[in-house]
Amino acid sequence: MENVFVIIGRVLILYAVIFIIFRLMGKREIGELSVLDLVVFIMMGEMAVIAIEQHEDPLAHTIIPMVTLMLIQLGLAVISLKSRKFRRLMDGKPTLIINKGKVDEKEMKKIRYNFDDLLMQLRQKDITNIGDVEFAILETSGELSVIKKDKKTKTGSYTIPLILNGKIQTEHLDEVNKDESWLRKELERRGHQDIEQISFCSFQDGKFFIDYDDLKS
Template sequence: MPDWIQIVIRAFSLLIILFFMTKWLGTKQLSQLNIFEYISGVVLGGIVAIHVSTLDSPIYFALIAMFIWFMITYLVELLSLKSKSFRNFAQGKGTVVIQNGKIMEDNLKKEHFSTDDLLESLREKNIFKVADVEFALLEPTGKLSVLPKKENQPLTSKDLNIKLAPEREPQTVIMDGKVLLEPLANLSLNTNWLETELDKLNVSIENVFLGQVDTHGQLTVDLYDDKIAVPSPTQKPLLLATMKKCQADLELFALATENTQSKQLYEKNSKKLQEALNIVEPYLK
């Protein structure tokens, strides 16, 4: 067998094995590498690279080396889950670099983190003044976690005592012109409902690049043709406007009638509808 064919076979086979090993070790490696995970990636990649190009070495040497290192990494991860002290040793732990608004210079030097590195990491958090920071922690992955001072934190609805409706993640029900049945089922909806909503928008499924349904059951679509404008969903604003009109009509009827019993009935139902509006208005805005 020619050498180049052996290299191709080795490269593909070892790459596939490395791919599955990485998946078995967990996706955390893909998002944030600590010290040991970084070493593991370098070593496993080095084993593959060496044995792909070294044809004098049997391929099972590579498999043995990869398996041994895989087991070491797996056992380290397992022990890290069970022991906090071992996890701190193997993966490292966070270092406080700003506390009570004061930079901890000794901790910066210990982590070989310069002032420029600190300022750069703060700018990535949209913080340009160290004086605006109450607390900052350098994570084992090298990322900086920042807690701004209270007066520099953005306002939330809780701070303003505003009640907002709970919201779930939107479900993608159309992708690349094809209906996705599982997300529809998660929303307790079906294809008949989807077709009805698309008819309201005057579009067909085949013309939809992406379609999503929010927590309130409203469908929004993005079409392949960017020149076609799709109307925004109007169900919630229309329902809110209708309820407000009904409440205003009841108040008007109460003022217009001279019958005491009818006036009391209109006023009573107007108050009930206003109470209902106060409850549902956050959900319909």
């Protein structure tokens, strides 16, 4: 009977510890979890199970590795915020499945994504006609983001970042058929001289959206 109370006590303590750790790691929906998040959560779950089953072992032997994992995850999150290359390494990058109404089968093959997957995710967005879609982007979380064609113009658009954290995104400039020289001239014309101070810049439907990094100003 004593063992039963010990097990119940360990379950309650571990539940509280894991709950606190998950809150400290930040709020994210299940569909938004990265591969790294899933690895950490699975490892913590396994540790908790072992700690409950082997109740003779001190709880500190489980809690210390859990806290260590949390610190590693928080450290990687800070690096991910500062480095886009690291983010892409950890999370991958979104894939453009439908581009201007045309399905990109080459990209689908690269990520082992088929038409059944595409149609299923479109139905989940209440889209029954693939011809209504201007852009479909498979996000790093596995969710499909869809931009429908405008009923009047029969076209659509989506936000593409041209500057992120003070760095010009040349591959995105190629997507909008512009170059770095054009971007710099347009920004200077609008009074934006220091690109390194810009945290986010996009050009959509003929208009710029520019946001400055308050921490650098």
